Amino acid sequence: MASGELASKTIHELQALLRQKTISPLEILEDLLARIERFNPSLHPYLHVDPERLRLQLNDVSKRTGALAGIPITIKDNICITGEETSCASRILQGFRPPYDATVIERLRAQGAVFIPRANMDEFAFGSSTENSAFGVTRNPWDAERVPGGSSGGSAASVAADLAIAALGSDTGGSIRQPASFCGLVGLKPTYGRVSRYGLIAFASSLDQIGPLAKDVQDAAILLSVIAGHDPKDSTSAPVPVEECVASLKGVVKGLRIGVPSFTQEGLDPDVRHAIEEAVRVFERLGLKTERVELPHISHSVATYYIIATAEASSNLARYDGVQYGFRAAGDGGDGALLNMYLRTRTEGFGAESKRRILLGTYVLSQGYYDAYYLKGMKVRTLIKQDFDQAFQHCDVIVMPTAPSVAFRIGEKLSDPLQMYLSDIYTISANLAGIPALSMPCGFSKDQLPIGMQLLAAPFKEDFLLRVAHAYEQATEWHQRKPVLKGKT
Amino acid sequence: MGLSLSPVSCLLSLNGHMSYEPVIGLEVHLQLRTATKLFCGCSTKFGAPPNSQTCPVCLGLPGVLPVLNERALEWGIKAALAFDCEITTRMKFDRKQYFYPDLPKNYQISQYDQPLCQHGHLDIEVNAQTKRIGITRIHLEEDAGKLLHEASQTESFVDLNRTGVPLLEIVSEPDLRSSDEAYQYLVELKAILQYLEVSTCNMEEGSLRCDTNVSLRKSDAEAFGTKVEVKNLNSFKAVKQALEYEIARQAVLLDRGERIVQETRLWDAKGQTTESMRSKEGAADYRYFPEPDLVPFVLDHSLIEQVRATLPELPQSRRTRFQEQYQLSAYDAQVLTQDRTLGELFEGALQAGAKPKPIANWIMGDLLGYLNAKGLEPEAVKLRPEWLAHLVELIDRGTISGKMAKDLFAQMLERGIDPVQLVQEGGWQQIVDVTALERLADDVLQANAKSVEDYHSGKVTALTHLMGQAMKLSKGKANPKHMTEILQRKLKENNSAREVRP
Numbered sequence: 003m004a005s006g007e008l009a010s011k012t013i014h015e016l017q018a019l020l021r022q023k024t025i026s027p028l029e030i031l032e033d034l035l036a037r038i039e040r041f042n043p044s045l046h047p048y049l050h051v052d053p054e055r056l057r058l059q060l061n062d063v064s065k066r067t068g069a070l071a072g073i074p075i076t077i078k079d080n081i082c083i084t085g086e087e088t089s090c091a092s093r094i095l096q097g098f099r100p101p102y103d104a105t106v107i108e109r110l111r112a113q114g115a116v117f118i119p120r121a122n123m124d125e126f127a128f129g130s131s132t133e134n135s136a137f138g139v140t141r142n143p144w145d146a147e148r149v150p151g152g153s154s155g156g157s158a159a160s161v162a163a164d165l166a167i168a169a170l171g172s173d174t175g176g177s178i179r180q181p182a183s184f185c186g187l188v189g190l191k192p193t194y195g196r197v198s199r200y201g202l203i204a205f206a207s208s209l210d211q212i213g214p215l216a217k218d219v220q221d222a223a224i225l226l227s228v229i230a231g232h233d234p235k236d237s238t239s240a241p242v243p244v245e246e247c248v249a250s251l252k253g254v255v256k257g258l259r260i261g262v263p264s265f266t267q268e269g270l271d272p273d274v275r276h277a278i279e280e281a282v283r284v285f286e287r288l289g290l291k292t293e294r295v296e297l298p299h300i301s302h303s304v305a306t307y308y309i310i311a312t313a314e315a316s317s318n319l320a321r322y323d324g325v326q327y328g329f330r331a332a333g334d335g336g337d338g339a340l341l342n343m344y345l346r347t348r349t350e351g352f353g354a355e356s357k358r359r360i361l362l363g364t365y366v367l368s369q370g371y372y373d374a375y376y377l378k379g380m381k382v383r384t385l386i387k388q389d390f391d392q393a394f395q396h397c398d399v400i401v402m403p404t405a406p407s408v409a410f411r412i413g414e415k416l417s418d419p420l421q422m423y424l425s426d427i428y429t430i431s432a433n434l435a436g437i438p439a440l441s442m443p444c445g446f447s448k449d450q451l452p453i454g455m456q457l458l459a460a461p462f463k464e465d466f467l468l469r470v471a472h473a474y475e476q477a478t479e480w481h482q483r484k485p486v487l488k489g490k491t
Numbered sequence: 492m493g494l495s496l497s498p499v500s501c502l503l504s505l506n507g508h509m510s511y512e513p514v515i516g517l518e519v520h521l522q523l524r525t526a527t528k529l530f531c532g533c534s535t536k537f538g539a540p541p542n543s544q545t546c547p548v549c550l551g552l553p554g555v556l557p558v559l560n561e562r563a564l565e566w567g568i569k570a571a572l573a574f575d576c577e578i579t580t581r582m583k584f585d586r587k588q589y590f591y592p593d594l595p596k597n598y599q600i601s602q603y604d605q606p607l608c609q610h611g612h613l614d615i616e617v618n619a620q621t622k623r624i625g626i627t628r629i630h631l632e633e634d635a636g637k638l639l640h641e642a643s644q645t646e647s648f649v650d651l652n653r654t655g656v657p658l659l660e661i662v663s664e665p666d667l668r669s670s671d672e673a674y675q676y677l678v679e680l681k682a683i684l685q686y687l688e689v690s691t692c693n694m695e696e697g698s699l700r701c702d703t704n705v706s707l708r709k710s711d712a713e714a715f716g717t718k719v720e721v722k723n724l725n726s727f728k729a730v731k732q733a734l735e736y737e738i739a740r741q742a743v744l745l746d747r748g749e750r751i752v753q754e755t756r757l758w759d760a761k762g763q764t765t766e767s768m769r770s771k772e773g774a775a776d777y778r779y780f781p782e783p784d785l786v787p788f789v790l791d792h793s794l795i796e797q798v799r800a801t802l803p804e805l806p807q808s809r810r811t812r813f814q815e816q817y818q819l820s821a822y823d824a825q826v827l828t829q830d831r832t833l834g835e836l837f838e839g840a841l842q843a844g845a846k847p848k849p850i851a852n853w854i855m856g857d858l859l860g861y862l863n864a865k866g867l868e869p870e871a872v873k874l875r876p877e878w879l880a881h882l883v884e885l886i887d888r889g890t891i892s893g894k895m896a897k898d899l900f901a902q903m904l905e906r907g908i909d910p911v912q913l914v915q916e917g918g919w920q921q922i923v924d925v926t927a928l929e930r931l932a933d934d935v936l937q938a939n940a941k942s943v944e945d946y947h948s949g950k951v952t953a954l955t956h957l958m959g960q961a962m963k964l965s966k967g968k969a970n971p972k973h974m975t976e977i978l979q980r981k982l983k984e985n986n987s988a989r990e991v992r993p
Contacts, residue, residue: 100552237557
């Protein structure tokens with residue numbers, strides 16, 4: 003095999019080769035390691051790579067059996083793996099090694115998967131560009147001057163650049179889908195409760211979900227089928243059986259209804275608008291019917307999200323205080339020593355965006371403001387969810403853009419956090435409503451940057467999503483294009 | 492500022508001015524003795540080495556999630572039913588947020604606006620009258636860890652074993668009007684909870700903790716005065732003493748026309764005073780919001796009925812029944828029901844054939860005496876109810892004397908053995924064999940000629956002396972009744988013999 007050939011393959015392709023015994027797991031890993039060595043320094047999707055430690059995983063007998071036997075899966079830096087540094091790309095958790103596996107890791111492990119940890123991210127998942135990482139930005143493989151998206155930027159960039167076979171990310175307001183869109187990948191946010199959150203370092207408890215970033219729809223389905231399912235350790239995990247995700251890919255799509263929302267957002271890039279319109283035509287040619295759907299409250303999504311998510315985040319991040327684990331600022335003893343230690347640890351340990359969100363969230367929950375903000379936000383959230391319930395009476399899958407634009411330049415949106423927040427407009431509502439949503443490539447801009455299309459479905463209807471996405475993928479070739487990388491010579 | 496006045500002297504000096512009515516509320520935190528913690532599977536056992544009963548969940552490590560302990564919920568419902576509360580239909584938890592090293596997540600999972608239950612009550616006896624004390628609410632929450640400051644001058648240590656242990660917080664209405672009533676409330680509360688077997692109710696071990704709120708108002712006033720919270724109360728007695736001190740302290744201030752500062756004070760058991768805690772700026776804002784990691788659920792009616800079916804007979808009902816069924820006095824019934832074990836011992840012994848009065852006496856006298864001397868709780872001794880019945884039977888049959896029974900009783904408790912078996916082991920049986928007793932009597936009379944003379948010259952105490960000698964000679968085993976009869980008879984015979992002699 004030529005160098006980089008195995009690294010460029012999908013899970014299902016590698017599964018076939020492994021079954022035929024044409025290749026070994028070690029060859030797959032070595033091919034990836036070679037590419038990582040070459041391109042990680044400039045692209046920086048991984049915060050740290052320890053090749054020897056990775057190779058040692060293959061010594062484990064359990065890596066020889068299971069659906070994913072010997073296949074490396076890249077893991078975002080906020081998902082706990084026993085003994086592996088998991089820092090959420092933050093100084094305050096630098097060096098933290100969890101003594102336990104996240105449930106998704108347990109399930110992947112049971113299928114023989116190998117883990118490549120430390121995919122870069124925005125610190126604590128706060129961001130849409132991976133620029134908020136405390137340990138350096140990740141670059142978009144399609145254009146190194148641009149962001150890969152966020153917060154799962156490392157997961158997306160590594161897969162798009164073939165420094166990974168497939169990856170897990172997390173999505174609270176679009177953090178899987180938007181990077182998938184910016185990097186030309188399939189990214190799936192499952193229904194809230196579909197995948198266990200146990201071991202996912204929490205951002206917003208009522209919004210977070212773990213999901214796959216993959217080179218094609220089939221890989222996304224394979225990963226979902228392994229990680230999904232009820233977990234007794236997660237009280238919010240749904241006791242709903244997981245359908246045969248992979249088998250349902252080949253199902254009939256003719257006659258399914260595509261919902262097209264009637265709202266238009268200002269600031270939607272014309273290239274993106276055009277690509278979505280073209281995609282709808284592809285669906286029509288495939289025999290799907292289009293319906294207009296109304297989502298009257300969707301314009302309140304961003305405000306609602308930034309109240310609820312920051313409130314929950316401020317509470318979830320309270321535990322990072324230097325007492326038990328992670329970074330602790332050197333104290334100066336004396337009176338007020340405890341408060342001093344708390345303040346200095348959190349001031350020095352958290353980045354600017356983390357502090358911003360903690361402050362917002364604390365304010366929103368404070369006495370006198372709870373009713374006006376948090377409680378009100380939860381009520382509007384119900385209205386948004388009801389919009390989708392209504393819409394799915396008239397269609398099976400809703401289509402809309404994933405992001406208002408293609409990948410923006412590094413540094414372009416940093417000066418105005420609100421601008422950054424507003425770019426989440428299309429993805430956020432799926433998290434608020436708890437519905438499954440998927441992004442997949444549907445075209446390229448004039449500058450040859452990937453454009454993502456978002457598909458949404460009713461709760462627990464991932465099979466519709468995957469089936470429709472697969473049909474579109476089979477009818478198009480966007481997913482076959484790969485970026486050309488400039489790396490170490 | 493500290494007033495170094497003793498409560499008693501305060502009261503005396505206020506005799507002329509005592510027109511204030513205390514208004515008291517009690518807040519009790521009760522550890523549930525479930526096998527595992529409220530949100531994880533760690534053990535709740537008291538006294539383990541520091542940080543040996545922890546897991547990622549109760550340590551609040553990044554990424555963990557809570558899962559509700561169903562047994563804790565059931566026992567919470569049990570308590571709710573025992574105090575006649577209205578149980579919520581919709582169960583939800585809230586985060587109470589504050590920073591402290593014994594609280595690893597820097598929030599406590601508790602219940603804020605929709606507690607487990609509300610509007611209950613318990614009854615106490617005040618001046619032979621029944622007074623109903625309202626219970627405002629009961630809710631479930633997780634306990635925090637412990638800080639240890641004594642081991643080092645420069646560092647404090649954190650033990651997180653206790654983090655996550657299930658607590659019931661029981662808040663009374665401010666219906667109590669004296670330190671006595673407060674004490675009664677706590678005694679009755681503990682008795683009920685102990686009957687439910689949901690907690691060890693032990694203030695020394697910290698499984699029962701109590702804070703109090705007290706304010707004063709003029710006897711004819713409607714509005715409440717400014718209340719002061721008192722913490723660091725380590726026993727029911729301390730609660731009573733602290734309230735007495737605080738009532739007196741506030742009365743003195745009010746008499747002087749000064750304002751009461753709304754604050755938290757700590758009870759100093761050594762100095763017998765309350766001291767102000769370093770004041771905090773303003774009331775804490777706990778930023779309560781619904782716990783997003785726990786899904787609210789409807790409390791199924793069938794679950795509540797299931798729990799109701801497991802309720803035992805409660806102290807008050809048992810008290811009434813004991814008086815009616817066994818003709819016990821109100822006092823005896825009270826003593827026998829203050830602890831569930833005592834009542835069970837009592838009835839168990841009756842079932843084994845004994846009569847109420849003697850069993851009641853043994854329990855109230857000797858058993859409680861033994862327990863108090865050793866500082867033990869009734870559950871601590873291995874005493875089976877039949878053994879009490881056997882003991883009384885042994886006395887009735889004359890196998891042992893009443894006095895011997897007292898020693899036998901102590902042995903029975905120490906060694907945890909049926910008294911019948913102990914007697915069989917030997918050495919306990921009374922000497923009832925007439926021949927043996929006759930011989931003993933002869934020996935005693937022969938050895939104590941002077942006493943015999945004294946007896947005949949009319950000194951009645953001589954018989955007592957002779958009895959004493961007889962008991963000594965028989966190593967306490969002579970049946971006193973028989974012995975006395977035999978001695979008296981022999982003395983009479985002796986006398987007649989003497990009279991007959993010319």
